[in-house]
């Protein structure tokens with residue numbers, strides 16, 4: 001089978017690999033669509049030879065082509081997506097349903113072979129039914145669950161003002177979820193005007209390019225009393241600082257984006273957390289009990305119900321043979337891109 005394997009930093013070769021066989025309680029999926037995740041981009045760029053040995057890709061959907069021993073409820077020909085985390089299911093964290101915190105986990109596309117290959121072994125309990133969604137749409141289930149994981153911990157947001165920092169795929173999906181939840185003002189901030197245009201199309205009511213005007217000033221002018229919720233998806237240090245600055249008293253800050261540079265708060269900025277009694281909520285991955293969790297069924301339902309439209313987020317599609325071109329779109333960053341999709 002064909003699979004994409006890194007061959008040094010930022011270089012990906014499409015090679016022939018042995019087709020895997022499903023073991024007990026697993027199915028074999030013929031991958032049809034797999035999105036490139038921000039974390040794949042980090043892995044492709046990292047100076048670490050381990051990424052030359054593992055097929056990446058964990059936002060995928062495909063068709064079941066073989067079923068291992070002991071699998072119930074899934075058949076050859078079924079269309080499915082799957083949760084990529086394989087928690088140990090034995091530790092205290094797993095017993096409590098906090099699968100993201102499991103220390104003895106495996107992960108499709110970073111610890112075992114991922115979905116930038118034609119065929120993929122998946123534990124049956126990780127499978128997610130995709131109804132009538134297209135394979136490309138179903139490849140968005142995983143990023144939607146990343147948004148839903150912290151948002152499902154929130155209370156009613158009807159009529160509340162929210163801020164989303166970062167208008168990449170995750171931010172653009174979060175905007176649609178906040179719109180579906182009946183938020184009043186949805187402020188989107190990003191340093192790309194093109195992304196802000198997409199944010200508006202997804203339901204943002206106010207947009208802010210912090211290179212032109214600080215988010216703090218926009219929120220001061222446009223919001224009655226700051227943000228009830230700030231969803232930080234950019235990972236950028238200035239956005240994390242602004243997130244704390246624009247939250248209203250007792251507001252919640254959802255930290256979803258990952259940071260790769262130091263973040264320096266002034267004393268008064270950091271102290272806002274105490275003085276304004278802010279709740280800073282960390283969020284990692286996308287799981288809850290019963291595994292893989294309500295995030296996954298809710299993501300499918302939101303797309304089926306028309307509450308989330310992922311089609312405009314898919315800015316580029318490449319066949320697996322051209323995956324290098326797909327990564328190059330991202331590295332060059334010359335054209336507007338959100339989700340870059342690989343098809344088989």
Ligand SMILES: [Zn+2]
Pocket residue numbers: 037038039058059
């Ligand atoms: Zn991802």
Ligand SMILES: [Zn+2]
Pocket residue numbers: 087088089090091092093094102103104105
């Ligand atoms: Zn565990």
